[in-house]
Amino acid sequence: MSGAVTIGVAAKATGVSAKMIRYYEEIGLLPPAGRTTSGYRLYGEEDLHALRFVRRSRDLGFSVEDIAGLLALWQDRSRASAQVKALALHHVADLRRRIAELEAMARTLASLADHCSGDARPDCPILDDLAAAHAPAPRRPVRARPPSR
Amino acid sequence: MSGAVTIGVAAKATGVSAKMIRYYEEIGLLPPAGRTTSGYRLYGEEDLHALRFVRRSRDLGFSVEDIAGLLALWQDRSRASAQVKALALHHVADLRRRIAELEAMARTLASLADHCSGDARPDCPILDDLAAAHAPAPRRPVRARPPSR
């Protein structure tokens, strides 16, 4: 019964920033929120629930596009669970692929570091390796670091 | 003694796209290339070497910012290998942190999927979990997918 809340309260309650809530609405991931007469957005329990759903999905690494699909499935009470499972497993495979890539990098770099004396002398197999002529091949770029915070 | 080459040739020789070569120059990662009288950029052996260095570093997941540091160390013949090693190990730790995050996501999602019948029935623990009220906590955002290609 507690009426609807404004965007700041919704943000605190769901862990989705006000900025992102507006963004999700703008791109159509969420339906336009209700408004007060003066234009403030209002969120009811159901809206908060959807926001938490989105947030949790992001935490599990789903893209916004994926989440649109998940939300649709969530709201379709007659969909087969197979659909959801397929989406989830596809995402797991995606995660595992990225993990394997990062692991390959980490292994290579760790073994290079292992062969580096790490003292005051200038010789360093790490730089030597970087400087060596490696076969240029079409690159699938790898995000160096996910933008922090 | 084969003279310097144009950007397209350099791109093919190093695996760094012409677009990116210009970008690296623009942001100051690489010094401005020489030019023909008509304005074409020219790259000599040393430049190609540096480009390969950058490329290899990107392949190992270093950010452009990191690479600036690596390049500086590479060109400083008197630096201590300890400096390089520290940078490398820091990056390895970074990679391992990201791997752990992705693994946590993959594990959670895989176990949810494991409990989902994946048939024509609508009940699905995956959606149930997503929809459950999870404690909202400040999020360190996680890139859903590294941009492909």
Add this chain to the structure above:
DNA sequence: TGTGGGGCTTCCCATCGTGGGAAGGTCAAG
């Protein structure tokens, strides 16, 4: 010598998810 096609230049735009901040309206407590 002329022409065509491919390479080069710069400049702008898009991506994806997020935050920062300005300029201005609104609301409630003092």
Add this chain to the structure above:
DNA sequence: CTTGACCTTCCCACGATGGGAAGCCCCACA
């Protein structure tokens, strides 16, 4: 009524990359 916290929209930025347009330049071939 004032103050300060909130809300609104709008624009800009990030990082690394690709796409594409408009306009030169250069070489090979007829």
